[in-house]
Amino acid sequence: MSESATPGPLELLARYRRAMLDLDADALAELYAEDGVHEFPFLFPGMPERYRGREEVRAGYRAAWGASEARPREIRQVAVHPGADPEVLTVEQLVVGTVASTGKEFALPGLLVMRARGGQLVHVRDYMDGLGVARAMGRLSAVAARLEAAGS
Numbered sequence: 001m002s003e004s005a006t007p008g009p010l011e012l013l014a015r016y017r018r019a020m021l022d023l024d025a026d027a028l029a030e031l032y033a034e035d036g037v038h039e040f041p042f043l044f045p046g047m048p049e050r051y052r053g054r055e056e057v058r059a060g061y062r063a064a065w066g067a068s069e070a071r072p073r074e075i076r077q078v079a080v081h082p083g084a085d086p087e088v089l090t091v092e093q094l095v096v097g098t099v100a101s102t103g104k105e106f107a108l109p110g111l112l113v114m115r116a117r118g119g120q121l122v123h124v125r126d127y128m129d130g131l132g133v134a135r136a137m138g139r140l141s142a143v144a145a146r147l148e149a150a151g152s
Helices: 009-022 025-029 054-067 130-136 140-151
Strands: 032-039 050-052 070-082 088-099 105-117 120-128
Touching: 009 025, 009 070, 009 088, 009 105, 009 120, 025 054, 032 054, 050 054, 105 130, 130 140
Parallel strands: 032 120
Antiparallel strands: 032 050, 070 088, 088 105, 105 120
């Protein structure tokens, strides 16, 4: 790809995955438009509903990755579904890695709906398996207790 070429959705997906594997919040944030939005539609205790803007993406992922012992080593592509709208990709994937403190393996399914415009991500919906993350990190009972307390 030449320096002047504008990356399309598939190129942005490849860069997005590289930033995730490298746990590089700066590289990830730079993929987003200044006012881009990253949403987590499956609400989960301790997770925000969304990051608004490139700098919230940067700060949010930097904090989350800094606090996590999850070390992804591979993102397996299950399927990529281009939308009728050329700006949109729907991505099925499996994030595989280990928990640093225990060496325990994890494999977390996820779905991304990405909208790219002008070579930047303008909207991402990240349907991740939050309970799978909690289970991999050995925090499932604590999360269940929080959910039960919130429902009271």
